Amino acid sequence: MKYFLFTLLFAIAGGSIAEAQILERLGKKVKRKVEERIDRKTGEAVDKGLDKVEEAAEGNGKEAGEDKVNEGQPDGAGQANAGEDKEAAVNAAGEFAVYSKFDFLPGESLLFYDDFSADNTGDFPARWNTSGSGEVVSLGGQSGKWLKVPDNTTSFPETGKTLPENFTVEFDLFYPSGSTRPPVTFGFSESANPAKEGLKGGKLFYFRIDHFLDKVGYSTSLYSGRETNKEYFTNKAAGKPIRVSISVNKQRIRLYLDHEKLFDLPRAFEPATLRNNFHFRAGEIIPAPKESFYIANLRIAETGEDARSKLITEGRWTTTGIHFDVNSARVQPESYGVLKEIASVLQENADVRVQIIGHTDADGPEELNLKLSQERATSVKAVLASEFGILPERMETGGKGESDPVAPNDGPEGRAQNRRVEFIKQ
Known part of the structure; x- marks a missing residue:
């Protein structure tokens, strides 16, 4: 690389190598940049041009298979280019x-994280609890492992502590295409163990993705359970992961799906409310078939x-x-x-x-x-x-x-x- 850059600099400055030879050597990708530097004929421009050439050469010179193996993936994951x-x-x-316009800032002090890499496929994850069932699965065409949340079931991570005043929640959500998908609900309640005590405290706050109406709504005890809907066209997102981001600052809560902020509610919680859990629930589908949704890479972190x-x-x-x-x-x-x-x-x-x-x-x-x-x-x-x-x-x-x-x-x-x-x- 050093020899190549020295040769190029000598050619541009002294003209000992024909311009056509330089351009041929650099190729189409860098040709325009070199011509601009030659036109300016200043040392500063040449230096900057060489920086660009070096970055481009390094970026294109990697060999396939030189990347890290299996970070955050189950055994057998392939290498990347x-x-x-x-x-x-x-x-x-x-x-x-x-x-x-994506202004979400994740918390830095990690309170809980799980990508299910430590759990066997077919088992319920060791650091979670449930009111019914569920299992860790692999999804065709998707990386990593996912938790299946079955119909009419509440699943939640056992954080072991009340969530702080200011924190963020992030996870990947996947639900299949089809007209019988259960509503996806996720939110907070005062119950420390929803599997045993249920979702007491009026559920405090929850978001609901209604697949039949293609709406995203919320309900909160402070607003007497009133639900407000905003179109998200969830059918267009079916069959591919959605990144869900939630920011909580005392009474305020914001929801983002992928890059779009759907809700920014300044009074979502009553003052001094204890948020003892974050949970997922698949709404009951009547009649059968009963289907599920899937989550992965849950991250809860405190902001300060x-x-x-x-x-x-x-x-x-x-x-x-x-x-x-x-x-x-x-x-x-x-x-x-x-x-x-x-x-x-x-x-x-x-x-x-x-x-x-x-x-x-x-x-x-x-x-x-x-x-x-x-x-x-x-x-x-x-x-x-x-x-x-x-x-x-x-x-x-x-x-x-x-x-x-x-x-x-x-x-x-x-x-x-x-x-x-x-x-x-x-």
Whole structure:
């Protein structure tokens, strides 16, 4: 790479190599960039052009199968093409554009996480409870494992504590196509054990996705159970995962489905309400057939201090809210809210430079984890530059792989805490 860049610089500056030879060597993808730099004929422009060439060359030079194996997936998951994932992150403008109004910020202090990777297919998950039945399954065409929530059944994670005043809930929702799907209900109640006590406390608050009317509504004890509906066209989302994000700030609650904010309710809870559980319930279908919906990757986390301010005051900010595809360096678009926050800090402090460090869990070979962590940091830098206009020269990247864990790697919750991105003020 160094020899190639030196040759290119010498050719542009001194003309010892014909322009046609340079363009042929770089190919169509870089040709336009080089021609623009030649036209300007300034050293600064050449330097910037070389930076672009180097990034493009590195992004396209990866070999298939060099990515991390089986992070967050059951045994037997295949390897991903790291080069393609990295290039996808650099060119993700179209994907991120639809998330431009997505202001959801996940909590950073993890209270509960489960991707069911520790549970056997066919079993009910060990850290959950239910009023009826359910089982961990694999879904054709979908990665990871899913919890099946059967008809007329309540299922809930055993968090072992009352939820705090300020927290977030995230999970993936999947329901099949067809006209007999049960309504999807998820929400909060005062009951510490809904399987034994039922959903006492008027259910406090719940969202309901009604598949027959293609509506999303809510009901809350504060509003005497009144339900308000807003169209979401859920039939268009049937048969593919939906990312559900919920933000709770004291009495206020917000609901997002994928990138769209459907509800922002300032008085959803009564003051001093105890939210002792978060649960899922499949409404009863009469008559048969009785069907189910499925959930995966449940994450509940407390929010508190503005963590991003730590970058300026303490010189370091770490987040688990930037998500990547499994075994991949591709940044998932739902990370937009977190990326927007860090970008705003950098925009408001133009003299600040940062080092972006990627971290992984300990699944898979150590050398591949190190490589993946470096590629993920590079992808974050690329998105901050392309989507938010942060100058690339203000950001350095690196990766520590699995070498610096903050939690044990013996369960999904610990592994989720270890998969993180760190920003260090330079």
